[in-house]
Amino acid sequence: MSENFLPFAKPAIDQATIDEVVACLQSGWITTGPRTQQFEQELATYLNSPHALCLNSGTAGLHVALLCLNLQPGDEVITTPFTFVATLNTIVHAGGKPVLVDIDPYTYNIDVNQIENAITSRTRAIVPVHFTGLPVDCDAIYAIANKHQLTVVEDCAHAIGAQYKRKTLGSFGHLQVFSFHPNKNMTTGEGGLVTCRNSEWAERISCLRFHGISKPAFDRFTKKGNQHYEVIAPGFKYNMMDLQAAIGLHQLKSLDNFIIKRTALAQRYLKAFANWPQWELPQIPQYEHRHAWHLFAPLINPEKAGMDRDTFMQRMKEENIGTGLHYAAIHLHPYYKNTFGFKAGDFPRTEDVANRIVSLPLFPTMTNEEQNHVIRTIAKIFNHPLSTESNSLDFLSPINQEIL
Numbered sequence: 001m002s003e004n005f006l007p008f009a010k011p012a013i014d015q016a017t018i019d020e021v022v023a024c025l026q027s028g029w030i031t032t033g034p035r036t037q038q039f040e041q042e043l044a045t046y047l048n049s050p051h052a053l054c055l056n057s058g059t060a061g062l063h064v065a066l067l068c069l070n071l072q073p074g075d076e077v078i079t080t081p082f083t084f085v086a087t088l089n090t091i092v093h094a095g096g097k098p099v100l101v102d103i104d105p106y107t108y109n110i111d112v113n114q115i116e117n118a119i120t121s122r123t124r125a126i127v128p129v130h131f132t133g134l135p136v137d138c139d140a141i142y143a144i145a146n147k148h149q150l151t152v153v154e155d156c157a158h159a160i161g162a163q164y165k166r167k168t169l170g171s172f173g174h175l176q177v178f179s180f181h182p183n184k185n186m187t188t189g190e191g192g193l194v195t196c197r198n199s200e201w202a203e204r205i206s207c208l209r210f211h212g213i214s215k216p217a218f219d220r221f222t223k224k225g226n227q228h229y230e231v232i233a234p235g236f237k238y239n240m241m242d243l244q245a246a247i248g249l250h251q252l253k254s255l256d257n258f259i260i261k262r263t264a265l266a267q268r269y270l271k272a273f274a275n276w277p278q279w280e281l282p283q284i285p286q287y288e289h290r291h292a293w294h295l296f297a298p299l300i301n302p303e304k305a306g307m308d309r310d311t312f313m314q315r316m317k318e319e320n321i322g323t324g325l326h327y328a329a330i331h332l333h334p335y336y337k338n339t340f341g342f343k344a345g346d347f348p349r350t351e352d353v354a355n356r357i358v359s360l361p362l363f364p365t366m367t368n369e370e371q372n373h374v375i376r377t378i379a380k381i382f383n384h385p386l387s388t389e390s391n392s393l394d395f396l397s398p399i400n401q402e403i404l
């Protein structure tokens, strides 16, 4: 990456984190152990959940959460075609058939009004995705799930710290899965988390994430441990290392400030781009929520912008600014087309949004100057006059960088 390239996402790693990683390395214990346990306890407290189980990725979390449902051949799981492929791949890994429902035209989350049309006698679960960190209408989704006796596995990969009606995602509902990938709102390098309130599920996940062994592995190597163990299921190697937890412990302390900063940056973009014909800006729903602003992802109006989304991304790259594509419509990937018979035209809103969406740079350590540079560059690319007074962005109040 060139020196002056501005990426669209960047983790914020402070000195305390670096010191903790070094301390972990020097401690003689780098895989799953005391730091992972402490991280799980702190996550359980932050998220107000009785069970918080760390794993080595969000994908692993989705896989084991879905395995709690004991899906049988032909069982169906409803989700959105507008998500990262892990959401659907893990439904397939868990033995389910993904059934897709198009997105809401304003939030780009699954369209709650279309879910019931997709329910059949084989439906077992709904997997909503809190896209960009904007909570889905949880009351509406859980009402449908309760009516039809379905389990809800929330894909919270974008949404740690987000709230629905003053409740943190993870503090209510069935199963929630978070990601700690470096682009996410907090990171452990790679990593994931499942929260739930059901003790049987928690035990199952705890067992499956480490080879199906019935006892926590690290006890075996400590004084209180015992070398004997039993395998009660053909589990996986999905455990989080203490080295990862060492990062996460400090990221969690900063999470609320990260979200405050992300929100301030998103508000600045919204203000800067208000009434630009080239953009359709992110909309927020009526219900009370705290958006985690994992992504700031507007849609391009190609006619007004004079270019399509891919050309815009290319032009940004030429200006040394990174952008992201979240996401291509999943039902149009060859595997999903060939295996489940999806085709172009099946989910028109997703297809339209997937063709026009672009994620602009947004990360907690982004400075006012960096954001102003992004806005000015976009104005140049779109040939959009910034204001009557020269190139001024004075109408955007600067963000207090002391937040972090």
Ligand SMILES: Cc1ncc(COP(=O)(O)O)c(C=O)c1O
Residues within 6 Å of the ligand: 057, 058, 059, 060, 083, 084, 086, 087, 129, 155, 157, 158, 178, 179, 180, 181, 190, 191, 192
């Ligand atoms: C919506 C969504 N679901 C699931 C995942 C998987 O998380 P991970 O990368 O931690 O495996 C991601 C991460 O990119 C995601 O964005």
